[in-house]
Amino acid sequence: MCGIVAYIGKQTAYDIIIKGLKRLEYRGYDSAGVALHNSKSLNVYKKKGKVADLETFIDDKDISGSIGIGHTRWATHGPPNDINSHPHQSGNKDFALVHNGIIENYAVLKEELTQRGHQFLSDTDTEVLIHLIEEIYTNSKKSLTLFEAVRIALNEVIGAYAIVVINKNNPNELIAARKSSPLVVGIGEGEFFLASDATPMVEFTKNVVYLEDGEIAHLSLETGLKIKTVANQEKTPYIHELEMHLETLEKGGFDHFMLKEIYEQPQSIHDSMRGRLRSSKSMVSLGGIKDYEEKIVQAKRLIFVACGTSWHAGLVGEYLFEDLARIPVEVEYASEFRYRNPIINEDDVVIAISQSGETADTLAAIKMAKEKGATIVGICNVVGSSISRLTDCGSYTHAGPEIGVASTKAFTAQVTVLTLMALMIGKKKGTITNQRFNRLLVELESIPEKLESVLTLDSVIKKIASTYKDSSNALYLGRGINFPVALEGALKLKEISYIHAEGYPAAEMKHGPIALIDEEMPVFVIATQDTSYEKVVSNIQEVKARKGKVIAIITKGDKDVKEIADHYMEIPLTDSLLVPLLATVPFQLLSYHVAVMRECNVDQPRNLAKSVTVE
Ligand code: M6R
Numbered sequence: 001m002c003g004i005v006a007y008i009g010k011q012t013a014y015d016i017i018i019k020g021l022k023r024l025e026y027r028g029y030d031s032a033g034v035a036l037h038n039s040k041s042l043n044v045y046k047k048k049g050k051v052a053d054l055e056t057f058i059d060d061k062d063i064s065g066s067i068g069i070g071h072t073r074w075a076t077h078g079p080p081n082d083i084n085s086h087p088h089q090s091g092n093k094d095f096a097l098v099h100n101g102i103i104e105n106y107a108v109l110k111e112e113l114t115q116r117g118h119q120f121l122s123d124t125d126t127e128v129l130i131h132l133i134e135e136i137y138t139n140s141k142k143s144l145t146l147f148e149a150v151r152i153a154l155n156e157v158i159g160a161y162a163i164v165v166i167n168k169n170n171p172n173e174l175i176a177a178r179k180s181s182p183l184v185v186g187i188g189e190g191e192f193f194l195a196s197d198a199t200p201m202v203e204f205t206k207n208v209v210y211l212e213d214g215e216i217a218h219l220s221l222e223t224g225l226k227i228k229t230v231a232n233q234e235k236t237p238y239i240h241e242l243e244m245h246l247e248t249l250e251k252g253g254f255d256h257f258m259l260k261e262i263y264e265q266p267q268s269i270h271d272s273m274r275g276r277l278r279s280s281k282s283m284v285s286l287g288g289i290k291d292y293e294e295k296i297v298q299a300k301r302l303i304f305v306a307c308g309t310s311w312h313a314g315l316v317g318e319y320l321f322e323d324l325a326r327i328p329v330e331v332e333y334a335s336e337f338r339y340r341n342p343i344i345n346e347d348d349v350v351i352a353i354s355q356s357g358e359t360a361d362t363l364a365a366i367k368m369a370k371e372k373g374a375t376i377v378g379i380c381n382v383v384g385s386s387i388s389r390l391t392d393c394g395s396y397t398h399a400g401p402e403i404g405v406a407s408t409k410a411f412t413a414q415v416t417v418l419t420l421m422a423l424m425i426g427k428k429k430g431t432i433t434n435q436r437f438n439r440l441l442v443e444l445e446s447i448p449e450k451l452e453s454v455l456t457l458d459s460v461i462k463k464i465a466s467t468y469k470d471s472s473n474a475l476y477l478g479r480g481i482n483f484p485v486a487l488e489g490a491l492k493l494k495e496i497s498y499i500h501a502e503g504y505p506a507a508e509m510k511h512g513p514i515a516l517i518d519e520e521m522p523v524f525v526i527a528t529q530d531t532s533y534e535k536v537v538s539n540i541q542e543v544k545a546r547k548g549k550v551i552a553i554i555t556k557g558d559k560d561v562k563e564i565a566d567h568y569m570e571i572p573l574t575d576s577l578l579v580p581l582l583a584t585v586p587f588q589l590l591s592y593h594v595a596v597m598r599e600c601n602v603d604q605p606r607n608l609a610k611s612v613t614v615e
Pocket of ligand 1: 307308356357405407491612
């Protein structure tokens with residue numbers, strides 16, 4: 001979390017930084033700040049609140065200069081206020097720094113620096129680092145460059161960081177470094193960009209360098225880009241070409257990114273399958289895992305590691321892989337997995353699922369699994385992200401940038417890729433008949449079209465949302481492969497509308513949650529026609545007998561549930577393994593409309609950040 005943008009070149013740095021910070025606001029929006037060098041002075045402006053609040057604050061200030069750094073914060077150490085906002089400055093105000101991550105040993109460093117006379121203004125871990133850099137630089141009596149001082153300071157730091165440092169005495173250099181938090185360098189014509197992801201630089205350059213863990217970069221218009229490791233080894237920058245389009249970063253006429261992203265799903269699912277699936281040729285092929293296909297086929301078990309919505313996709317994956325490829329699957333919260341001393345061996349394949357590819361817990365889990373010899377497969381959306389670079393192999397979801405904090409199209413793209421993977425491995429293993437394989441390919445190909453018809457339910461769903469928008473609680477029920485859909489529906493509602501919601505396997509309701517049911521309680525049920533249909537109908541009857549309100553997702557043409565449910569949303573018939581791809585979407589729309597009606601900030605819900613880069 002926290003977003004960093006920096007610029008050095010010929011344009012007005014402020015304009016680029018502010019625009020970039022707005023693109024990175026999904027990473028945190030507790031406060032924002034900039035440090036701008038106008039060749040005479042280093043001006044630091046920072047404010048609690050969003051980037052827009054910072055802009056208002058800066059309105060009458062000096063924003064000139066073509067070098068600067070900026071930050072949008074998700075608070076870790078110290079509450080969101082002006083003082084704790086970044087950039088933080090050294091005691092002598094010669095240096096300013098922006099930081100994403102956590103300096104774990106900051107308390108010890110702060111104590112030592114305080115004893116040596118340093119005075120701190122903020123509660124943050126970040127301020128400690130810039131004081132440490134200042135001390136190392138000053139003590140060297142200028143025998144060290146600032147770059148060297150930063151490098152030496154970083155050797156004393158334990159924790160995660162992406163940082164950029166600006167120097168009041170040299171308006172011609174920026175120093176950046178990363179460890180466990182992302183940082184991208186953009187290389188333009190006579191200009192450089194730095195940012196937590198590539199979105200702030202996409203309209204200026206397609207040439208980017210993803211800094212690796214433990215690397216430190218010096219950016220100067222005179223000497224260019226130089227990279228070393230913090231252990232002082234020279235590195236040659238590897239330039240990647242960005243495949244990102246500006247229009248994908250804009251709302252395109254929708255009121256919110258979330259709504260746009262919900263509506264993009266027929267296309268994003270199609271993109272996830274593009275070139276990978278051809279039913280007419282009985283073909284499924286994921287090029288990114290081809291070299292490891294045999295390893296997966298031979299795996300004694302698969303372990304999915306992920307967080308939040310991506311963990312829900314992993315649960316769907318469990319049903320898919322166990323059914324189609326007959327490989328035992330465990331689905332782990334990445335955050336729990338690594339602290340459990342799990343038993344992992346070389347026959348295990350760990351599949352890490354992450355939209356951002358930067359989630360700290362997921363990264364830490366795969367590092368541990370890698371050390372224990374497991375093969376690591378990635379399913380990421382963000383190209384070039386840390387997780388995608390750490391894995392042995394993997395498949396991108398190709399859903400395009402997801403900007404709304406609530407994950408929508410990334411989830412359905414993850415499920416699509418998991419389906420393709422399970423089919424590919426099942427076919428190779430011979431655990432799926434040709435007939436079923438071909439039927440599923442045809443069905444999967446038809447999902448984007450069926451999803452278009454699901455999206456036409458929008459006005460029906462809006463009405464349902466207006467009926468339940470003032471609820472304090474909600475229950476989501478599903479069975480089998482639709483249980484994770486219930487979990488995902490509940491997560492969507494709670495994270496953007498702040499209504500308490502829980503997802504349960506429908507049959508578990510009678511073991512506790514049924515006590516909550518009264519005439520106030522909306523119960524959302526996935527009651528599509530598959531093997532557990534009859535049982536789900538019984539569960540609905542149990543809710544109705546206690547005067548609960550039932551809102552059901554049903555298969556088009558269903559009569560029984562239609563009669564007993566208070567409201568229903570009809571989705572097209574598909575294979576039961578593919579229902580999650582359709583059934584998730586009405587719940588996304590419902591949460592969206594409820595949140596809008598409750599006047600919540602849909603794209604930037606309180607306390608959340610899209611990319612959770614702290615453990
Ligand atoms: O980028 P990741 O997929 O690794 O992120 C995992 C979770 O933080 C994320 O899915 C989160 O739960 C979303 N806010 C859900 O909408």
